[in-house]
Amino acid sequence: MNIRDIEPHLAAIRDKTLREVEIPEEAIDEIDFEKPPDPEMGDLAIPCYALAPHLKKPPPEIAEQLAERLEATAEDDDSDSGLIGTICPNGPYVNITLAPSRLADVVVTDALDRERFGGDVVETSEHWMIEYSAPNTNKPQHLGHVRNDLLGESVATLAEFGGHDVERVNLINDRGIHICKSMVAYQIDGERETPDEAGLKGDHFVGHYYVRFNELIDDEYDEWKSTDEAEREFRDWVEREREADRLPDELGEQEPQIREAFFESFRDNYFNDYSELGERARDMLQRWEEGDDEVLELWETMNGWVLDGFDETYERLGVEFDHVYYESNTYELGREIVEQGLEAGLFERLDDGAVAFDLEEVGLDDRKILLRSDGTTVYMTQDLGTAMQRFEAYDLDQMIYVVGDEQDYHFDVLFRILAELEPELEGKLHHLSYGMVDLPEGKMKSREGKVVDADDLMDEMHDLAEDAVRDRYETLDEDEIERRAERIGLAALTYHVLDYNPRTNVQFDPEESIDFQGRTGPYCLYSYARIQSIGRRVGGWPDLDGEARAEALQALGTDREMEVVRHLRNWPDRIEEAVRDLDPSEITEYVFELSQSFSSLYNDPDHRIVDLEGPRRDGLLLLARAVGRTLETALDLIGIDVLEEM
């Protein structure tokens, strides 16, 4: 018997008993085991509410009688080999407690022997593709990107461990007006300077010019605000607002504020209609699309710098991809699909030549443009194209996009259009939507340089960890300090970021930084390191099997030991849940709980392994070893590398 046989085994006994009292099959199907709120009550519970209508008795009475019958059925069943400890009614529930020593034997044996303990739990193995990161190449990554990177990487690793076949994909947004902004600023300000000369990482170097461009635009805009053109735009707007009764006839003392609000909202219009720098950036984009050599060369150079920078960041974060695509290559994909859809009558051509999809056909409002009137593609076109291409090339069962929740609507529309184009894709598309990371003062803004930079943050975590390591050791090899500081710092960051449910909007306070104490990555690493320390102290883990091992494991049974055992038992179920929900925070929670239950045991005077002897000592050593193995696996799934010593 192993862990995953326990529940089916008990379910068989339960169902057999229910049949004896003539509960209809469909009612039996409805009944699932629940987990009692307190382990004191038992390991599994059968709620009896649903049986009340069939037996015409109050649930507590049913529970009492059912418990007796279950006991009888279990006694007759010889496949059980003493797994069930007690069966007792408790109000409307029947609680089943498993025999401690037997449970410890089954669970720890599984945890020690199984090649991938907790892995390969999904019902059917599927082919998944997960797209994440998808950065723009005009600026370095910030904490928001880190959340995306870590989420995507972790979900991919989780899905693989759960038993799926996974393709990790990055689609790099290397074209568009935002890149041209950095390029224009570079032409104006930074001719011939390179990241090396500036002593900066390539992505930071280019990001500097992106910020610079926005400063230049701000200056230009401020100057423009006092021109006659600006005044005319303002007056026209005021006129329109008055007609719509949104402004009074006389602005009076309010005028300066109203004026300021107008110019704030007019910023994009200014950029598109009046700005010389805007003109220059758009002109550059135009020339890029025409294949202008000079522009292409600058573009390639600057993109190269950024991508080199990204590679460093990815490597440090432990993020990897199987396939990397570039929008400069894929932005035309989809044009053909749209044209086919047009012929098939799915889309319509508007009077000005643009192609649109009528969203009312899928229950939404308005329409979505798929090809501009000048024939060029939009974001949606590309997403349609890449999706169709991927399903064809990889025969996917599931395509998952890890993208922020501000794009919920985009993906809703994308999936509906895809389902119209190819009904088979229905249910195979998923947007893993996650909340924003905000600072105490509000949103991060790259264009204003108000961000928590990914590389800086990793450096800070490293430094904090380094201080902590130095505090603890008077003499330690410098390389070793570096190695530990890096792992501990990254563990703290990774754990912190993944410990939120993905949909949660996270508030991150850079001042308060990230803790190393309590529910944190370092805490979990520490638990692991202490377990390894026990192994070293006793001169290596005992190599027991067969009878000797069974005897050792069956010597376990105290409350503290059983709490650890119960957590181990939950591991495969937890993986199943985390994969189903695409939620690494299930794993961060698990790692903490397992670490915590072991820490309690570790600190208890009655469970000091070095003070014990005989089978109980061996049993505890095997339990510690099993926890260590499971921690290592679990931490790996959230991208954290363990340390043998801390």
Place this chain on the structure above:
RNA sequence: GAUCCCGUAGCUCAGUCGGACAGAGCAUCGGGUUCCUAACCCGAAGGUCGGAGGUUCAAAUCCUCCCGGGAUCACCA
């Protein structure tokens, strides 16, 4: 204006496909080391689950309305 997400302890968050007394970490207060790493352990205090109705044997969880915060509704990405 419409649609979507969120509102739980002083703070940051779990719990939201209905079930047993609403949980954790941090912060606060009190305790623990002649002993395997104190990045630890044990304990205390802290909550009208935004509000009001409703459905149900049972609601933080489902439905309706209201209040508050965020996002989205481009021939941008």
